[in-house]
Amino acid sequence: MPTTPYRPDIWLASGLRTPFAKVDGALAQHDAIGLSVPVVQAMLAQLRGANPDFAIWGSVVPNLTWSNLAREVLMDAGAPPTITALSTVMACSTSMIGVFEAAGMLNGHSRRLALVGGVESMSRVQIGLGQTLSDWLRKFQKTRTVGEKLQHLASLKLADVGLYIPAVTNRTTGMSMGEHTEITAKQWRIGREAQDRSALASHRNAVAAWERGFFDDLVIPIGDVRHDGIPRKDTTAEKLGKLPPAFDRTSGHGTLSAGNSSPLTDGAASIWVATEEGLASLPASVPRVRLIDWEIAAIDFRHEGLLMAPAFAIPRLLARQGLRYEDIALWEIHEAFSAQVLFHIEALEDEAFLRERAGVDAGFGAFPRDRVNPTGGSVAIGHPFGATGARILSQAVKELAAMPAGSRAIVTICADGGQGSVALLEAA
Missing domain, CATH: 3.40.47.10 (Thiolase/Chalcone synthase)
Incomplete structure (x- = not known):
């Protein structure tokens, strides 16, 4: 008789994050890896004689410097290199989807604890070459003789020289x-x-x-930045009401x-996903609930x-x-x-x-x-x-x-x- 696979209860334990700051603000000097590393280091420092079985990390804005962000973050954080790491993306749901992915991967014996999180550095968005110019450069690299190079240079048109700048728009509609x-x-x-x-x-x-x-044990300092920079104590309904429309300015x-x-924001955040056995590696003071x-x-x-x-x-x-x-x-x-x-x-x-x-x-x-x-x-x-x-x-x-x-x-x-x-x- 086939047996039903054991499906352990899944728990979420609150993680740590950086303060959040507006784009080009207090965290602008940090890229996605630089924002993520201190969060991962602080999370790993919580563990008692154990390591996570794997990590999932995500970011939405692409960067040509890396392909598996999760692995790069763990390596720069000094995590044991035996921790497997994978990256994920689903727009604004990215690190929540990472939690669901981790929940499906935990089995209660060989996989008990996962470190999940995500990051965005809107201040350090990489600008790329347009596809036509990229294609032209690849072909130029393959030329061997001076004649081939000159011929290829002559084929470049001014209209082909373009940059790709990521935008907060939907690709299908072109609308923000x-x-x-x-x-x-x-x-x-x-x-x-x-x-x-x-x-x-x-x-x-x-x-x-x-x-x-409330946020004191959820947010770690990044340099001199210790608090979210966006919440406004002095805002009022009157002040909000005087701001002009941001997206429909003509009708x-x-x-x-x-x-x-919500403003364009820099920051990184994390969370633990665990079976009951995995929770034993965390301090009892870390809040946890069942998923x-x-x-x-x-x-x-x-x-x-x-x-x-x-x-x-x-x-x-x-x-x-x-x-x-x-x-x-x-x-x-x-x-x-x-x-x-x-x-x-x-x-x-x-x-x-x-x-x-x-x-x-x-x-x-x-x-x-x-x-x-x-x-x-x-x-x-x-x-x-x-x-x-x-x-x-x-x-x-x-x-x-x-x-x-x-x-x-x-x-x-x-x-x-x-x-x-x-x-x-x-x-x-």
């Missing part, structure tokens, strides 16, 4: 995330005032969390501004909003688990934009959307808005693309671990390309 979000915000009638209120709450929650010491109806959108389930959704963003996928994934996960919104004590929703959080919530409360578009024939009750991002979200804290998954999960783990046993959290991230990821966590 903000431009897409403006369209979806208008479709769901999400106004400027509501977006600014949401952004203000994010800043106030992040500032209050820093002031009461007179633009609602997204620099104040209610119960997850869902990954992909939608046709030519017809749906580019960042709408979590609104499809959340009801599918809850229906599978037999849960309602009120059963979730904590909601950590990545704030690419305040508008995106608000139209997700609108969709989750729309039974026609749930039935006809998400394919879930169930109602989940009123959405508990007061349980969303209690210690601040990406609009206030920042959004280094590859790092956000580990940041938001670690933050949720610490918040949830302080709640009564059995309390649950939903953590969601929207991603470019019409994709999104959702995790269901439970306090032990």
